[in-house]
Amino acid sequence: MSNQIHATALVAGTASLGNNNVIGPYAIVEDGVQLGDNNVIAAHAVLKFGTQMQNANRVHEGAVLGGPPQHTLFTDESVITHLKIGSDNVFREAVTVNRSYVEGESTILGNGNYLMYAAHIGHDCVIGNNNIFVTSCGIGGHVTIADRAFISGGVMVHQFVHIGSYAMLGGNSKITQDVLPFMITDGNPATVRGLNLVGLKRAGFKMEDIRLLKQAYRILFRAGESLEQNLDEITALESKLTAQLAEFVRAAKRGFHRAG
Numbered sequence: 001m002s003n004q005i006h007a008t009a010l011v012a013g014t015a016s017l018g019n020n021n022v023i024g025p026y027a028i029v030e031d032g033v034q035l036g037d038n039n040v041i042a043a044h045a046v047l048k049f050g051t052q053m054q055n056a057n058r059v060h061e062g063a064v065l066g067g068p069p070q071h072t073l074f075t076d077e078s079v080i081t082h083l084k085i086g087s088d089n090v091f092r093e094a095v096t097v098n099r100s101y102v103e104g105e106s107t108i109l110g111n112g113n114y115l116m117y118a119a120h121i122g123h124d125c126v127i128g129n130n131n132i133f134v135t136s137c138g139i140g141g142h143v144t145i146a147d148r149a150f151i152s153g154g155v156m157v158h159q160f161v162h163i164g165s166y167a168m169l170g171g172n173s174k175i176t177q178d179v180l181p182f183m184i185t186d187g188n189p190a191t192v193r194g195l196n197l198v199g200l201k202r203a204g205f206k207m208e209d210i211r212l213l214k215q216a217y218r219i220l221f222r223a224g225e226s227l228e229q230n231l232d233e234i235t236a237l238e239s240k241l242t243a244q245l246a247e248f249v250r251a252a253k254r255g256f257h258r259a260g
Contacts, residue, residue, distance in 0.1 A: 010028045014032055015035070019038075021041070023041045045060065048066035050066050081103060095116075107121070128145060130147055133151045143158075146164050166182045166200060178252040181248055183217070212239040213245070219234050220245070220249070227249070
């Protein structure tokens with residue numbers, strides 16, 4: 001099926017479009033943009049040079065995807081970097097996502113992410129699948145977010161932070177260190193408030209999985225033992241999820257937010 005391009009839209013001659021895409025009024029698709037199939041680009045949305053998008057994404061009014069990185073040393077916008085987007089993502093009004101700062105590299109978004117009004121994702125981030133970004137949250141450059149995290153409204157995430165799967169960040173939190181998977185992190189300064197029980201239950205985790213995660217939580221923040229001793233004990237629980245938690249903590253280069 002052919003693409004539907006509004007008469008007022010500006011689509012560059014070097015842009016590559018698949019099939020059944022809808023390009024709305026006054027939308028702009030710049031040189032070198034690559035679109036798959038069944039994407040909807042609403043009025044006044046902009047897909048910038050270097051944007052590569054797969055299938056069935058929805059880009060709402062005024063969103064700007066693939067803009068140059070907001071970095072004072074990035075002065076030549078002709079440098080070829082990319083924003084790579086998977087499928088089934090939703091970018092609501094005024095969302096901004098920047099392409100990479102490093103020549104030949106990419107900012108990456110996976111599949112099924114939902115970005116609400118005015119959410120921002122900075123350059124060189126790597127975003128997994130099925131994450132939710134609520135209104136006016138800001139994700140600094142080089143941040144890694146796994147899968148099914150919930151980033152509440154107004155959250156500000158520092159550069160190079162790693163956010164684990166099924167993490168929930170409370171509204172207006174200040175995130176300066178890595179965020180543990182499966183847990184709620186909230187506040188300014190942010191602290192861990194407990195397991196993300198609602199999110200885990202909605203995701204279909206078994207009660208035994210949740211019981212072991214509760215046990216791992218108690219061990220991790222237990223006083224009197226070294227962190228490495230606590231992690232060894234968590235690993236010995238022989239659960240895939242608790243092993244994931246221990247591995248995340250061991251890999252945390254910036255440290256991680258802890259219980260208050």
